[in-house]
Amino acid sequence: MINIGIVGTGLMASVIASSCRKIGIPIHSVLSRNLESARSFGEKYKVPIERCFSDEMAFYSDEALKAVYIATPTSMKQKHINQALDFKKHMLVEKPIPNSFLVNNTLNQVSSSNLIFMDASHFLHNEFMVELPSLINKFVGNITRIDADFIWPSIDDGHIKFKPKLEPNGALGDLGWYPIRILQTLCDCDDSMILNPVIFNNDNDCTVGFNAIGYVDKTIFNISSSYHGATVRQELIISGDKGEIRVNDFVMPYCGSFVYGKVVDSLKVTISSGFLPLVEKQERRIVFDDYQHHQMLKCFQQSIDGARDESWWDSQHLMLRTVSMIEHIKEKAVVINV
Known part of the structure; x- marks a missing residue:
């Protein structure tokens, strides 16, 4: 060790x-x-x-x-x-x-x-992310749309995340990392990406939320994060020519995260298609072997020990692309004071 x-x-x-x-x-x-x-x-x-x-x-x-x-x-x-x-x-x-x-x-x-x-990034290290490629292949097909949101209600009470000198990207970096990272994982967001972002700042010039719609790699995307809201939302919807999958807790799963512990026994993936998605749907349950932050630490240890396959190097590239997209959003965004 x-x-x-x-x-x-x-x-x-x-x-x-x-x-x-x-x-x-x-x-x-x-x-x-x-x-x-x-x-x-x-x-x-x-x-x-x-x-x-x-x-x-x-x-x-x-x-x-x-x-x-x-x-x-x-x-x-x-x-x-x-x-x-x-x-x-x-x-x-x-x-x-x-x-x-x-x-x-x-x-x-x-x-x-x-x-x-x-x-x-804890959420990358769990059984859902392992199974995601096969879920997409079987139930989504060619991806045509991605919706990812992370809302964590917070009041500006002096916490460092509301201090731009300490956290210059506010909710865009803190919460937005997750929808941006999952988008980068699913799409090749290269220079051809069309991006229309909006950033919401409070009176202290802290970014308290963002929304971005865009198009890349034949895929429409709609991503957001915010400290404004009445309840937590961490929803991921991946749609394609076969159907769509939906997860309501893709960042901090209720079955294996440091926030929620294991208040349920598995992560639920809802699968639907057609014009009656509330009726014509099915569910997959994914059980986590361990907390995702524990699995992340084990991955870190194993990587140091030499276990670095192609997916490891891909993750390094995705980290860079995630940071670059945050910068791109800040550069192009319309800023609204709220």
């Missing part, structure tokens, strides 16, 4: 630290801007006090440290990614990742130094 260091002490750092302990990945050290925060975090997750750091150089220069999980605000990630590169550490980086130049440069460097650079 690798020795991993945790960069940051917030919610996601706690989720990953707890998961590491459950699946047997040693937490070697922790880094925080505040030494007391680092020590408090270390005490909770059994990290020796001498390996709880606020000094970045001392943290990264530790030769026993082999990998890092970076869970800082987005505005600070570039610095930590570059430091991890300098000290030859494998990286698992919480989304969103700041910019496409950084991703491209990092991918070029890790490919020549046998390091792993992976985005922490």
Whole structure:
């Protein structure tokens, strides 16, 4: 097992630290801007006090440290990614990742130094994503339309996601990462893509939502994310010349995510076609072997150990395309103040 260091002490750092302990990945050290925060975090997750750091150089220069999980605000990630590169550490980086130049440069460097650079997109690491290609082949056919939405109701209460200096992309980066990433997974979103985005900003210039419609690779798409809403929505609909499949919890499944745990025993995929979809439908149930964030950590470990097939390299390219599309949306969007 690798020795991993945790960069940051917030919610996601706690989720990953707890998961590491459950699946047997040693937490070697922790880094925080505040030494007391680092020590408090270390005490909770059994990290020796001498390996709880606020000094970045001392943290990264530790030769026993082999990998890092970076869970800082987005505005600070570039610095930590570059430091991890300098000290030859494998990286698992919480989304969103700041910019496409950084991703491209990092991918070029890790490919020549046998390091792993992976985005922490939990939802990619579950049995639904494994079965998705066969579901599309059997029930969707040639994809003609993709609808993906992620709404997580939130009030601007001073959380860092509402602070543009810390999270410059707001809901576009925080929540929008998921519909954009699934779109990139399903379509070849190249330079021929037609894109019409709208971004919604609040009075503090924080992006609280976005919508984008477009067309690429013979496929219409409609994607969105928002902090505005009365209830959580995480819906994915994939339509084609055979029919469509629909999933109501594609980001944080109710059967295996850190948010919901396992409040149901399986993920439901609704399959329909024709003019009576509410009647002429069927359901598939997909059971998860483990929580998706546990499976992500296992994938990170296995990748470091050398298990990197063609799909692994494809995922690196998709990470870059996801970041690039976020930039493209910001560049082209009509901005509405709400």
